[in-house]
Amino acid sequence: MSNLSSKPYQIGYALTPKKEQTFIVPSLLSYASQNGVVLTKIDPTKPLIQQGPFDCILHKLYDSDWKQNLQDFASRNPNIPIIASPESIDILRNRISMLETVSKLKINNTGVPKQITITEVTGLENLKLNFPLIAKPLDADGSETSHKLHLIFDKDGLNNLTAPLVLQEFVNHGGVVFKVYVAGKYFRCVKRKSLPDISEEKLVNLKGSLPFSQVSNLAAAGGGEGCKFEKTEMPPESLVKELVEGLKEELRLNLFNFDVIRDGKNKENYLVIDINYFPGYAKMPDFESVITDFLRDVVHKDINCGDN
Ligand SMILES: O=P(O)(O)O[C@@H]1[C@@H](O)[C@H](OP(=O)(O)O)[C@@H](OP(=O)(O)O)[C@@H](O)[C@H]1OP(=O)(O)O
Numbered sequence: 479m480s481n482l483s484s485k486p487y488q489i490g491y492a493l494t495p496k497k498e499q500t501f502i503v504p505s506l507l508s509y510a511s512q513n514g515v516v517l518t519k520i521d522p523t524k525p526l527i528q529q530g531p532f533d534c535i536l537h538k539l540y541d542s543d544w545k546q547n548l549q550d551f552a553s554r555n556p557n558i559p560i561i562a563s564p565e566s567i568d569i570l571r572n573r574i575s576m577l578e579t580v581s582k583l584k585i586n587n588t589g590v591p592k593q594i595t596i597t598e599v600t601g602l603e604n605l606k607l608n609f610p611l612i613a614k615p616l617d618a619d620g621s622e623t624s625h626k627l628h629l630i631f632d633k634d635g636l637n638n639l640t641a642p643l644v645l646q647e648f649v650n651h652g653g654v655v656f657k658v659y660v661a662g663k664y665f666r667c668v669k670r671k672s673l674p675d676i677s678e679e680k681l682v683n684l685k686g687s688l689p690f691s692q693v694s695n696l697a698a699a700g701g702g703e704g705c706k707f708e709k710t711e712m713p714p715e716s717l718v719k720e721l722v723e724g725l726k727e728e729l730r731l732n733l734f735n736f737d738v739i740r741d742g743k744n745k746e747n748y749l750v751i752d753i754n755y756f757p758g759y760a761k762m763p764d765f766e767s768v769i770t771d772f773l774r775d776v777v778h779k780d781i782n783c784g785d786n
Pocket residue numbers: 496497500618619620621657692694695698735737752754755756757758759761
């Protein structure tokens with residue numbers, strides 16, 4: 479289907495080389511240009527106001543020079559939508575403020591695992607959490623280290639961890655994590671392979687801590703645990719929709735995904751464990767049309783992009 483209106487929309491993007499490689503792929507560029515959307519690379523080291531013209535800015539960069547460049551552009555172009563405002567993105571760069579947004583929603587049968595923030599790894603004797611735990615860097619800033627998680631089986635496992643971190647109770651969830659991708663009006667829930675359950679019997683023989691990272695991406699490479707993965711039911715669509723709408727409003731974001739697990743002890747209950755700004759949409763089928771439609775809606779102002 480070609481775009482009927484004459485003038486294509488100019489979307490400027492500022493991404494890391496790795497993100498550009500995985501997201502600005504030929505299939506997206508060709509689908510977008512056939513549907514009146516042209517994606518143009520921004521040079522983040524040069525003033526945005528001297529580049530373009532743009533109908534919308536799409537970015538996933540965090541450095542202060544870029545934030546200032548964006549700010550200068552926004553103050554001179556208040557009507558040009560920016561995906562997304564650094565203020566909204568920053569909420570997701572801290573694993574405590576990230577999940578506080580979920581607790582504020584007060585949606586039935588949803589919540590977050592019990593967790594505490596650790597600023598120094600001494601004096602952890604009277605923890606009010608039940609082992610096993612997951613230790614996650616407090617900063618979810620996209621760095622390699624931000625995905626370096628540890629399973630903690632006992633008090634000894636708390637030694638030689640690097641603060642600041644979040645200690646979260648490990649919740650058995652049947653080895654499947656649900657990832658809900660959101661792009662404006664569109665959302666889609668997919669299944670991914672997750673960490674296996676840790677039974678009481680297993681826990682007795684597990685000592686100390688075990689490092690791991692980006693488990694959920696393994697399944698993007700294909701396959702979970704055989705029939706158990708296939709048989710695992712999706713969460714109720716109504717519950718997913720409530721979380722999507724609530725998080726969009728609370729975060730003032732339209733381009734994010736969140737990881738949800740089913741509570742093994744209470745199958746009606748769903749826990750949000752992670753929320754990511756601008757994740758890997760290219761792993762999602764039909765992402766080209768989803769992203770193109772989203773960008774058109776943003777330029778049409780059918781979607782409010784936070785501040786502007
Ligand atoms: O944190 P997760 O659940 O692994 O999701 C990642 C995450 O969003 C990651 O971004 P960052 O947190 O490293 O900044 C994404 O990397 P890219 O931005 O390079 O794509 C991954 O794509 C996400 O994985 P997924 O799309 O499976 O949620």
